[in-house]
Amino acid sequence: MADALDGIRVIEFAYGMAGPWIGRFMAYCGAEVIRVETKKRPDVTRQYIPPWAPEMAMQSQLSPWLTDWNAGKRCIALDLTQPKAVELAKRIAARCDVVVENYSTGVIDKLGLGYSQLKQAKPDIVMLSTTGYGDSGPGARYVTWGPNVEVLSGLSTLSGFPERGCTVTQYAYPDAVGALHGLFAVMCALDYRLRTGEGQYINLSQYEATVGVIGHVMMEYLANGREPQRRGNRSLHAAPHGCYRCQGDDRWCVITVRSEAEWECFCRVVSRPDWTADPRFATLSARLKHAEELDRLIEEWTASRTDYEVMAALQEAGIAAGVVQNVEDQVRRDRQLAARGFFEEIEHVKKGKVMATGIPLGLTGTPGHTGRAGAAMGQDNEYVFGEVLGMTPEEIQNCIEAGAIETADEQ
C-alpha cells in the first residue's frame, strides 16, 4: 500500500530531538529521510551507557531515544568540516525536497549549506531551521534545551499550584511543540510548492512556538494587563475538576464534571445524593466557591478505592475520569492503547524487536509504519552515495580515504 509521503526525500542535519523528531514522522509516512552525522560530534543518542550494563560503556546504537527520534531513517556519516563532504551533502540536497536542520544559528551557513547555497543546488527546496530563539534578536545565539524554553516562554510560571513558583515537565515539552509545529510548517510549504512550484525557507523559534500554545493564557495579560493566576488542576468554569488520591502509593484519578446533569450523576455514583441540594454545592458558582471543601470530601471517597475502580465507576455513569497513568500502566493496563495497537514493535539492528511509542497521526487510509531502528552512523553510506548519488565504489573509497566520508564502525 502506498504511504502518504511516498516519493518525498528529506535530508537532515540535526541533533537531539527537536529537529530529528520531524524526520521521524516523515519517515513513518513513507518519505526517505537521510540523516547526516559525524563521529567528530556524536549526537546525544550515540552516547548511551546502558544502565542495565554499564560495563558495556558507550553504545552508539542502543539508546531508546535513537529509536524514538531516528528509526526508519537512512544514516550516513560525513565530516562537514571538509569541503568535499559539503559538496557531497549539497549533491544529496539537490535530490531532496526538504532540508531540516537544528544546528546553532549561523552554523549551517558557515558550513556552506545554508538556504542560499542549497537553493542554488535545488531551486524549489523547502528548508526548515529550528532553534531555541530563532535567527535574529539579541538571543539568537543563546544556548537552550527543552526545559530552558519551557521557563523562558512563561509556561512554567503559569502552570502548577498557586503556592509553587514554577512547574517544569520531565519530558521537555517544547521539543515536542517545536517539532510538530515544524512538521506542520514544512507540510504547508510542500502544499504551496505542489501548487506553485516554489520552495522556501522556514525559520522556527521554539520559544515563539511555545508562547503560541499558551497564547490564550497570555491574552489575559495582553488585553487586561493582569498576570494570569496559577490554578493547579482546577478550572474557572467546572467543578469538581481535580486530581484525587486513590489507594496505593502515588496513585491518583482525575475527575471533571461539566454540567448540572453530570453533577447529579456524580453525586449518585459517590452515594451522596444530598449534595445536589446542599447550598455549598447545589450550583456551579457555589461549587467553585467551595472547591477546597468539595475536593476534600471527594478524596474521602476515592482514597479507599483503586484508581482504575474510580475511573470505571465514573465513566460508566458518563463522567469524565481518568487514572494518572505512568508509563508502565500505559503499556500493561491501558486497554484502549492496546486495542489500537498504539505502541509499535520495531525491528532493531542490534536488539531484535524493540517497542517504541507510536506516531499518533491517525492516517486511516495511509497508516504508515516505522522501518528499521538502531542503524549505526554511516550504515547507509553505500546506499546513499552509491544508489542515490550514483558514485562508483572507487569514488566512495577515495572520499573515505580523504576523510570526507566516515566509515560505519559497527553494524
Add this chain to the structure above:
Amino acid sequence: MTPAAALSGRRVLELADEKGLYCGKLLADMGADVIKIEPPGGDATRDIPPFWHDTPHPDHSLFFLYMNTSKRGVTLDITRPEGQVLFKQLAQTAHIIIETFEPGYLDGLGLGYRTLQEQNPGLVFTSITGFGQTGPYKSFKSSDLVANALAGTMYITGEADDPPVVLAGAQANMMASTCAAASSMIALFRSTVSGKGQQVDISVEETNVSASHVCGVGRWLDDRFIPRRMGAALLACTPSGTYPCKDGLVYLIVNRVLHWKALAQWIHEVTGNEIVLDPMFEGPSANRQPNRDLLDVYVSELTSRFTVAEMYHEGQRRHLAVTPVNTAAAVVADPHLAARNYFLAVEHPEMGSLRYPGAPYRHTETPWAISRPAPRVGEHNEEIYCGELGLAQQTLRGFVERGVI
C-alpha cells in the same frame, strides 16, 4: 497568479470544541479559508472566561478571540434537514473538515466521512476525540485533564510530594490540535497527488503519550525505571533546575561535559569555592548525580550574587544554558521578542486594537499572518450562504427565524 499565503485557496470547515480550535487556527493563520460552523446563537466556547476588560459577552472571551483568528464564522443547526442540506453543499467545497464530535455522531446524522466523500473523494476528514474512533474507550468522556492523566504527562510534572499537575492552557488539547493540523496537511498532500482523501483519526490521549515519549516506553523497557516527578530538576542532567537570584529565579541545566567545566570555573571565580573544581565531579552527568544536593548548594551560592538579568546574560556569554523563569509580563516585555516584532496588534471592530502572540514559524515566501479577528456570531452568514451558496436573502431570513441558521 502566485498566492501570498501557503494555504491560499484551501478551504476548511471547522465544527470543533476546545480539542480542535487551535488546529483550525494553525490552518487559518497560514492562509486557509477556515469556515467555523457554530450552532445558532453561538458556540459554548464563547463563554470561556476571562473576558476582555472583564465584560462577559459572546465576542469578548479572550480564549475564543485567540483560538479563532483568521477564521470566518457561520451558524448552522446540522441536526435539522435544511441545515444538513446546506452543510453538504459546503462540504463539497472543502479540502479539509475538522470535527470533534463523539465517534459516530456525524454518521448518525448522515454527515459522516463515508457519505461526504461520495461527493468529494479528495476530502480530508479530521476527527479529534479523547480516545480515537475505535477501541473500548471510544465512547468514554474525556477532558484536557483526563487526557493528561491517562497520557502520562501529569504523572511526571510537578513536585515529588505534590499531587500530579497539568500545564496551563489545556496543553493536551493544544498538542492534539497541532498533531491534527500536521496530519491533515500530510493527508492533503496525499490527496492532492492521488485524488484520494481519508479520515484522520486523532486521539488526544495518543498525541500526548507521544509528546511525552522522552520519558516513555522505550526508556522504561530499556532503563528499567519509571520516571516520576522531581520538581524543576531533570534526572538525566546534574545540575539542573531553578536557582535563586537577588530578584527572582533562573533555570540552569548542565548537559555537556564542557558545560560543567565552565560552570565549576565560574563558581570558583565568584565564590572562591575550591572543592567544586574536584575532578570527581567531571565527565558525564552520571558522575555528579550522587552529589546533586551538594552541587545545588554550590550553584545557588553563585546565582544568589547576581540579578536574574546578570546571571542570564553572563551565563549565556559563557555558553551555559541559563534562562530567566519568566512571568507573562516578562515574556511580553522581553527585548528579544520585541526585536523580532513577535507580538502584533489586530484591529477588532468593537474592541479596537488588541495584541496577540505572533508567528510560531517564519516562512520567507508565504508569511504567517492573522488576516482577521475571530468572527462574531454568524458574522459571515450572508456572505457565505447568499454570496457563495446562492441562497436568497428571504430564505436566509426564514432560516434564521426558524433557528436553522
